[in-house]
Amino acid sequence: MLTVVQRVREARVEVQGRVTGAIAQGLLVLVCAERGDSEAQADKLLAKLLKLRIFSDEAGKMNRSVQDVGGGLLLVSQFTLAADVSGGNRPSFTNAAAPDEGRRLYDYFVEKARAAHPVVGTGEFAADMQVHLVNDGPVTIPIAIK
Secondary structure: OEEEEEEEEEEEEEEOOEEEEEEOOEEEEEEEOEOOOOHHHHHHHHHHHHHOOOEEOOOOOEEEOHHHHOOEEEEEEOHHHHOEOOOOOOOEOOOEOOHHHHHHHHHHHHHHHHHHOOOEEEOOOOOOEEEEEEEEEEEEEEEEOO
């Protein structure tokens, strides 16, 4: 699975003018399932996100996790993270999971996140979404789980 993780002060996702998910301080996670991914990758990704130490401690060092600071997770599906532009100027998305499989893995990931963490918001799979965020730092980290 591919992700882009952004430490945010706040973030929300809108679909056709309605808010589908919002968090205050926490992590905005853009999530892409690739062909061949399974629940095992989703489980590893969730464990990594919950323990990722990218929030400041009292000394100003990135030493605290989203769990430590009581932050939220905003999980947004984004198949375009699998883009391959090596063959020209038009991206190819053949590495992304098929839509049905991508939805299944995204839904699985969200379900597991909600069972493990108290504040989880989402986008809407395959929708035209507008993502609003205040990136804190900025801190933006790509993570690939194989």
